[in-house]
Amino acid sequence: MNNRAVTIAITLSAFLLAACNTQSDPPPQTDEQALPKVNTVNVELSPNYVVQREYVGTVQAAQNAKLGFELGGKVDEFNVDVGDVVKKGQPLVTLDTQLLDNEARQLKAQLAQLDAQLDLVKTNLQRQRQLKKKGFSADAEIDSLTSQRDALLANIRQVDASLASNTLRKEKSTITAPYDGKISERFVSQGDVVNVGAPTVTLLANAKKEARIGVPVKFLDTLNSNDTATIRIGNNAYPATLLNPGAAINMQSRTVELRYLLPENVQAIDGQLAYLGFTFKTPMEGFWMPLTGLTDGLRGTWNIYAIVPDAEGGQFVSRRSIQVHYADEQKAYVSGAINDGDRVVADGVHRIVSGQHVDLVQE
Incomplete structure (x- = not known):
């Protein structure tokens, strides 16, 4: 191996050794982990709960009347509509009274005829009485005229009663408001033929x-x-x-x-x-607490978490079974394994388990 190769090998070894020495040491492990913080409330015993x-x-x-006619006929006038405010006695709906008008004219003509006949009978009766005083008239003639007079008087009373009935039917051909009110419904229109008692309008x-x-x-x-x-x-x-x-x-x-x-x-x-x-x-003893402090229990029961101190000065949560008597959108009235003045977890119950140590949020 030449000197150049030896120099490269030494340089590479030094570089690798330096890289190993520069690796960071693992962070020191802490003895205690941070405890979860929880919000709490103190519950107070109540002898009863009031519900709005x-x-x-x-x-x-x-008054809510469906007004109808006491006799049938054709609607001639409709003076109101839905939403109209009316006063007592105001005309609302009227029937066609042409037939009643004709009937009234016939009755009046009949009455005039009876009055004329009655006048004639009364005149003849008076004349016969005068003749009787002179001895020229028989009692039978006077009795006959008297009977005719009485019959005519009876017929006149009958026609008078028919005229009164005709007048009453004409009055009842118009529906008037029985009280002050407002028209809420309308069932017929002008020209409709209505039966007896059929509703025409509703008056409130x-x-x-x-x-x-x-x-x-x-x-x-x-x-x-x-x-x-x-x-x-x-x-x-x-x-x-x-x-x-x-x-x-x-x-x-x-x-x-x-x-x-x-x-x-x-x-x-x-x-x-x-x-x-x-x-x-x-009347039932119990406690008010926020709904956020309740959690589902077993078999349809409800649980809350109470804060319990330990021997070392800390505190942990303890699950308590309770019964819910009433609840609204924010709070519930409960009773069960809880005492007056106990401190319970107000929210965040999904983050804790029974027996877990916690820290309390300072109020």
Whole structure:
């Protein structure tokens, strides 16, 4: 081997030795790993829990009438339409009265004829009585004229009654508003032939609107004990007065309908949703805690994690089985293996296991 080859070999060996010496040593291992930090809350024992409940119903007019005619005929005039506000006594729908007008003229003509006949009979009767005084008239003639007069008077009374009936039927040929209200439905149009009792329009009363709300039977006594309640319609809340304590169970909804009288200034449309809110107290000891502190247990149970101190001054988590009695969107009312004043994990329960040591987040 020549000197040049020896020099290259020595240089390469030195380079490899330097590369080995420059490798970094592994980081020192720590004796303890960082403990997970958890948020906690202190639970307080409560003798009962209060729940704000709300049940839905509808706004309805106290008077809701489908108005129809007491006799049949052809619709001649329609003075209102859906959405119109009407006053009591205002004409709404009218039937064609041509037949009744003709009948009235016939009856009046008949009455005039009877009046003329009656005048003649009365004149003849008066003449016969005068002749009788002079001895020229028989009693039979006077009796015959008297009978004719009485028959004509009876016929006149009959025609008068027929005229009165004709006038009444003409009056009933026009439907008038029985109260102040608003037209909500229309069933016929001008020219339609309607039968007796067939509905023509629906009239909703403006005054004394009601909220009719179905509630479960188990809350009936509690609600009936209060004569007043708060009814929410849209974004507005109104004081309402209980009208009836409920009479029967609705076979479809299995609820009892309560009627509440709304104030006169209520701004609501018939059929609009109305909500009855009330506070219900359940006497049961338990604790309120956030939903984020609950986790599923075995066989449909629920668990929470309580903070337990150890002998060395640290703390670890211990799983406790609990029962959930009520829950809303943020918290739950629970009872079980938990005591007043215990500190429990408020969130992040999926990151820990029972028996694990933890650090508490400083509040």
